[in-house]
Every structure is written in structure tokens, then in C-alpha cells.
Amino acid sequence: MFDKLISRKYSINIILCLIAIGLIVFYSICGSSCSYLRGSIFGIDLKYMGIVYMGVLVLLNILKKDLPLLLLVSFGIGTEVFLVGFQVRNGVYCPYCLIFGLIIVSLFLLNLNVTRKKSIALAILAGYIAFALFFQGTATPVYTMFYNLYPRIV
Numbered sequence: 001m002f003d004k005l006i007s008r009k010y011s012i013n014i015i016l017c018l019i020a021i022g023l024i025v026f027y028s029i030c031g032s033s034c035s036y037l038r039g040s041i042f043g044i045d046l047k048y049m050g051i052v053y054m055g056v057l058v059l060l061n062i063l064k065k066d067l068p069l070l071l072l073v074s075f076g077i078g079t080e081v082f083l084v085g086f087q088v089r090n091g092v093y094c095p096y097c098l099i100f101g102l103i104i105v106s107l108f109l110l111n112l113n114v115t116r117k118k119s120i121a122l123a124i125l126a127g128y129i130a131f132a133l134f135f136q137g138t139a140t141p142v143y144t145m146f147y148n149l150y151p152r153i154v
Contacts, residue, residue: 009110009111010061013069013111014061014062016103016107016110017054017055017061017103018054020100021050021051023096023099024096024100025051027096028047037087037092037138037139039136039138040135040137041130041135050100056072057073057107060072066113070111070123072123073107073108074119074127075123076104076127077124077127078123078126078127078129079127079128080104080105081127081128082132083131083135084098086137087139091139
């Protein structure tokens with residue numbers, strides 16, 4: 001069974017990436033309780049970065065570039081560790097973000113190559129450090145932000 005999964009690895013990877021892109025699109029149009037979670041890197045919203053990230057993963061799968069794919073997914077693991085930690089610290093959990101993280105974990109496990117332990121560890125560490133240094137995020141409800149801006153109106 002595991003051999004069948006590996007033989008269809010690229011197809012499964014692409015499907016997971018497309019599901020993640022759909023999830024981001026749905027998150028951006030949904031007004032759920034977690035819509036006040038905001039994050040960016042270098043001023044670019046994480047929603048757009050997530051779409052580009054998944055698009056690059058799709059391209060790497062089409063081209064069957066295993067090492068860059070593994071390193072980028074490993075970088076994503078480090079990023080997700082940081083972002084889930086951000087949610088835990090703020091006591092706010094976004095189901096869309098958590099599902100996106102589960103997709104990255106699934107991609108990581110599907111593409112894991114244990115002979116590349118050092119490269120994987122460095123990529124995970126790089127993802128975590130990059131987000132620790134450059135991530136700008138808030139977990140403030142919209143009504144609280146509005147009240148702080150216009151306290152006499154509300």
C-alpha cells in the first residue's frame with residue numbers, strides 16, 4: 001500500500017497543494033471568527049504568500065524536482081511550527097490555518113527522504129528563524145481594533 005502511495009506521490013502532492021490554495025481562497029472570503037488573525041512578511045499578506053508557496057510546490061511536482069520540493073516543504077514545517085506557536089501564544093486558533101498546516105505536514109511526510117536529515121533539519125530551522133525574524137502578526141478582533149480607533153463612537 002505504501003508503495004502505491006509513493007508511486008502516486010506527485011499526483012497526491014498536486015492535489016494537496018490545490019486543496020490548500022482552495023482553502024486560502026475560502027478563508028479570504030469567509031467572515032469567520034478567525035478572520036481577525038493577520039500576518040505578513042515584508043508587508044506581503046500570508047494569504048498571498050501561501051498561494052505562491054503552493055504554486056511553487058505544484059511546479060516542483062510537475063518538474064519532479066525532489067530535493068527542492070523536500071527542502072521547501074521542510075521550510076514550511078519550520079514556518080508552521082512558528083505560526084501555530086503564534087496562535088497558541090495568543091489563544092486564537094484558526095481552523096483554516098491549522099488545516100493548511102496539516103496539509104504541509106502531509107506533504108512533508110509524503111516527500112520525506114531520511115537520507116537528507118541534515119538538509120531537512122537546516123530547512124526546518126531556516127523556516128522557523130525566517131518567520132521569527134520577519135513575521136508581523138496580530139490576533140486582535142475587528143471590533144476591538146475599531147473600538148480602540150473610535151472609542152466615543154462605539
